[in-house]
Amino acid sequence: MDIKRRKLILGGVALGAVAGVAVLRPKAQGQGGHSKYFSSVSKALDNAGFSGPTLVIDLENLQKNADILAGHLRGHYDYRVVAKSLPSLNLLDAITQRTNTNRIMVFQLPFLQKLVKSYPASDILLGKPLPIAAAKAFYFGTRAEHFDPTRQLQWLVDSPRRLNQYADLARSLKQSLRINIEIDVGLHRGGIASAEDLSTMLGIIQREPYLEFSGFMGYDAHAAKMPSVLGGPEKAITRGLDIYQSRVEQAKIQLGSAFPKAATLNAAGSPTYQLYKSRADRAPCNEIAAGSCLVKPVGFDIPTLSDHLPAAYIASPVLKKLSQTQIPGIEGLTGPFSWLNPNREQSFFISGGYWKAEPESPKGLSINPIYGRSSNQEMLNGSNKVLLNEDDWVFLRPTQSESVFLQFGDIAVYSKGEIVDLWPVMSNS
Incomplete structure (x- = not known):
């Protein structure tokens, strides 16, 4: 092959490469x-x-989101506001008033200490198990004058070991502690995952005069990201509710008349709360927790929240x-x-x-x-x-x-x- 022809071929290849790159360039x-x-x-x-x-909050969009959420839940479930997702007393005021709820879910000791003073009539459920040192700090710190934790506060507990720690605290306080048990609804976020563990924990509550069983919490928000190859969100929610139902039935049998008539049976989260509306007739839970959907960050741009802003x-x-x-x-x-x-x-x-x-x-x-x-x-x-x-x-x-x-x-x-x-x-x- 002569030099002239070789240069022509190489030139053509180079020109083609440049053209290919140009085609692949992103548009401005x-x-x-x-x-x-x-x-x-x-x-x-x-x-x-x-x-x-x-940080800017659009008040009209916030209110619209609150109305959308309330509309989905109305007549089906009670609503519990998630404080960690709305970390401002004024922001919580706007939502609790708009949705007409006094139920709040709290995740941090500092928030808990502030909220019992700012919302003395609230019903508070811990959204995650806190170390026993945090519970001690709450009881031995400055207390809210009009908030009664024996009626208005539920500690979330996820294991027999932690429950024994709370039992020791209750005895030292000579004060009743309401215990809400976290259950694993098949998504392995934490909580008890076996009937044996639940039986053990209920047994501890039955033996301890200062412990009171108040209900269950089953978090499933990440079910919204379950891939379709594994059945998608619908299958994950259905499976989770079946697990939830079995735990409720077990507790009712073991506790008998001690199972509270007004038990707090909490579930869901912002990404999954709308999936519960069609299941209201058979879902064992009676309240839904959500917070982020009211401000809708980017991570919540998902099909189940398409009507939120x-x-x-x-x-x-x-x-x-x-x-x-x-x-x-x-x-x-x-x-x-x-x-x-x-x-x-x-x-x-x-x-x-x-x-x-x-x-x-x-x-x-x-x-x-x-x-x-x-x-x-x-x-x-x-x-x-x-x-x-x-x-x-x-x-x-x-x-x-x-x-x-x-x-x-x-x-x-x-x-x-x-x-x-x-x-x-x-x-x-």
């Missing part, structure tokens, strides 16, 4: 600046004098705008990188960052996987179609609520074009 994302909605939120933040990272955003101002994206040490590749992915053409550094959140507005922003993350000045990339300047707001959607909501100070409450209130968050200390 972005539609300019903010939508009408986020432009309104931006203006509201500016008018209210905000200048740093802020996003109600929480992180707003952060743009500190710096660069017309290109340069990676330290490989600046010479800036041009090729931008050509390969036009969505890396511009760089925007925002105040703060590294949150459990994803860019939401303007459309087309993304986190650079090579440059690295920063909790001080996070870099976001966008194509030249993204229109942002210094001091403009960027909006991100949290992927979860419980830990993210605690990182910004007071929550800015947005309603009808204005920031209408500031809601302090609770702390974990």
Whole structure:
């Protein structure tokens, strides 16, 4: 093969490779600046004098979500608000009043200590087993004057060993402790998984004069992610309810008349609560716990919550705008990188960052996987179609609520074009 022909072939191959890469290049994302909605939120933040990272709650969407949840449960189950997902007394006020419930699920000792003072008429169920040291701290710490834990508080217990610890505490206090038993509903999140363990725990309660059985809790929220090859969410829920029913029947037989007529039989979670509506006639549970679906972070964009609306955003101002994206040490590749992915053409550094959140507005922003993350000045990339300047707001959607909501100070409450209130968050200390 002569040199001229070889060059022609190699040139054709190279041209084909370039054409192939060009076809595979992602399209430039972005539609300019903010939508009408986020432009309104931006203006509201500016008018209210905000200048740093802020968590924003859309009050109307929050209320709509509460109404949607209440509509699904009404006439079927009682509703218990999950405090860890809504870690603000004002936020809890808004939900408990909108859904007309006094039932709260609590996961942290500091939250428990605050809530018994702020909600003296509440019915509180622990959402996870707490170390016995936490229970002791509750009883030996500053107590709420009008909250009676012997009637209004249920400790979640998941094993005979832990139950014996709570029995020792009850004897030392000479005070009744209500015990709710966590059961494994087939998803192995924790809780008792055998009839033998349940029999042992019920036996301990029967022998201990200061222990009172109050009911069961079976958490199944992660059933919503069960793959179809394993039967999907529907099969997981059905199996879980069968297990739940067998535990209830066992307890009724063993306890007899001591089984409480108003037992708390708690189940579900935000991702699965809507799957219970069609099962109301045969489900052994009588109340549903949910919280995150009311603010709907990204992690809850799932089919079972398709009728819920996003109600929480992180707003952060743009500190710096660069017309290109340069990676330290490989600046010479800036041009090729931008050509390969036009969505890396511009760089925007925002105040703060590294949150459990994803860019939401303007459309087309993304986190650079090579440059690295920063909790001080996070870099976001966008194509030249993204229109942002210094001091403009960027909006991100949290992927979860419980830990993210605690990182910004007071929550800015947005309603009808204005920031209408500031809601302090609770702390974990």
